[in-house]
Amino acid sequence: MSDHYKFINTPLPYAYDALEPYIDELTMHLHHDRHLQAYTDKLNELLADYPQLHDMSPEQLIRYSGRLPSEIAVPVSRNAGGVYNHRFYFNAMSPQPQRSPSEPLAKAIRRAFGGLNGFKERFKDAALSVFGSGYAWLAADSRGRLFIVPTVNQQTPLTRELIPIVNIDVWEHAYYLKHYNERGKYIDDWFTVMDWKRAGELYAQSPRRPAPRQ
Numbered sequence: 001m002s003d004h005y006k007f008i009n010t011p012l013p014y015a016y017d018a019l020e021p022y023i024d025e026l027t028m029h030l031h032h033d034r035h036l037q038a039y040t041d042k043l044n045e046l047l048a049d050y051p052q053l054h055d056m057s058p059e060q061l062i063r064y065s066g067r068l069p070s071e072i073a074v075p076v077s078r079n080a081g082g083v084y085n086h087r088f089y090f091n092a093m094s095p096q097p098q099r100s101p102s103e104p105l106a107k108a109i110r111r112a113f114g115g116l117n118g119f120k121e122r123f124k125d126a127a128l129s130v131f132g133s134g135y136a137w138l139a140a141d142s143r144g145r146l147f148i149v150p151t152v153n154q155q156t157p158l159t160r161e162l163i164p165i166v167n168i169d170v171w172e173h174a175y176y177l178k179h180y181n182e183r184g185k186y187i188d189d190w191f192t193v194m195d196w197k198r199a200g201e202l203y204a205q206s207p208r209r210p211a212p213r214q
């Protein structure tokens with residue numbers, strides 16, 4: 001798939017109601033067809049007059065946002081973030097999720113958080129701690145070490161030289177229709193549909209260079 005201007009709103013990899021009863025069908029419709037569509041349309045609009053940027057992916061636009069033409073740098077990074085983060089979020093869930101991580105991700109989780117339950121506790125705390133709108137991420141550094149990273153609005157761990165493994169959208173539009181203001185219940189439901197298979201693939205593809213010898 002070509003992943004550059006003119007961006008299209010790629011379909012969900014499952015049906016809108018596939019994550020019921022954990023994530024409801026109406027939320028998935030609005031979240032994908034309106035929220036992600038709006039970021040996609042806005043990004044296309046911003047880039048229309050900049051053909052030199054038309055071969056860049058959302059990830060590249062985010063990574064190189066500091067070198068974009070100054071008049072569009074901020075809105076392009078925000079809307080490329082909106083596209084990248086939402087695709088990442090939708091792809092991280094599955095109606096038939098793998099329920100726990102495989103190696104080598106499982107080992108890295110044991111090392112960083114003591115195990116899956118320790119990870120879930122820390123990740124939930126981070127997702128609850130996002131003030132206002134944002135995301136919580138599990139991300140790896142270039143040595144394969146794992147970190148839990150909260151981000152605000154549409155920021156990503158990419159600009160911190162980290163490799164995203166998992167994210168959860170905690171903007172209210174991600175859960176308000178079903179869970180009202182109870183973000184914690186949404187996070188618990190999200191754990192039920194998040195797919196460790198995809199997380200494990202991303203981790204396995206990440207560089208994981210050994211630490212240099214002292």
Ligand code: MN
Pocket residue numbers: 031035086169171173174
């Ligand atoms: Mn969202």
